Amino acid sequence: MSPAPGATELVVRLKSRQYSSTRASSDGKSLLLVGAGLPQLAGFAGGAKSYAERLFRFPEIGPLSPAAAAAAIRAPVEREGVRIDAEALERVVQETKGYPYFLQEWGYHAWNVAAASPITAADVEKATETVLAHLDQDFFKVRFDRLTQRERDYLRAMAELGPGAHRSGKIAGLLGLSVNAAGSLRDGLIKKGMIYSRHYGSADFTVPMFDDFMRRSMPDWIPQSPAPNRTKKAR
Secondary structure, three states, X not given: OOOOOOHHHHHHHHHOOOOOHHHHHHOOOOOOOOOOOOOOHHHHHHHHOOOHHHHOOOOOOOOOOHHHHHHHHHHHHXXXXXXXXXXXXXXXXXXXXXXXXXXXXXXXXXXXXXXXXXXXXXXXHHHHHHHHHHHHHHHHHHHHOOOOHHHHHHHHHHHHOOOOOEEHHHHHHHHOOOHHHHHHHHHHHHHOOOEEOOOOOEEEEOOOOHXXXXXXXXXXXXOOOOOOOOOOOOO
């Protein structure tokens, strides 16, 4: 009798599609698959596999609550024997909107800015300038540079409408385009991973705080003034 496969061998079999759930059951093994994606993943899974809702769970992982976000900053700071003012902590939570990656960035730079304990709101304010400059250059701009000018207009129109998801008709209206004419831009942005549609006919940014970046990057943008159609990416 051959020995049971180890973890490495099992992964190889899964990747080569040689190890099915039926085989796992006959071998007396537990098989666990974990994946991640945007909110429409549940709908895609249902379209690809019947009864997907019975086979998988789809927990939503979003921003931390204000209390959890504050604890994520306060706990490691206090472990190092340092305090952070309540006002400073509130400012970090407000700036980051509870998104874990941004909490790391603001916490890191606020720590480096502060000359002594406690970390103050003034330290956080100074750190915010550094964080935004860093994110704009190394995080947001990488995505921005992949876009055509027309696609940038579409995202700027979304940002003009404020945070959250927006109906395609409202976005098209700000661009001065029909819904059909704006549809190709929307489809292209979805394929590039810039936006997603949780519900039919809606659009939301895949990257948190990208709406703020668009307003900073295109401050003089005027609604209903889309750029000329171009076949090549803007340089």
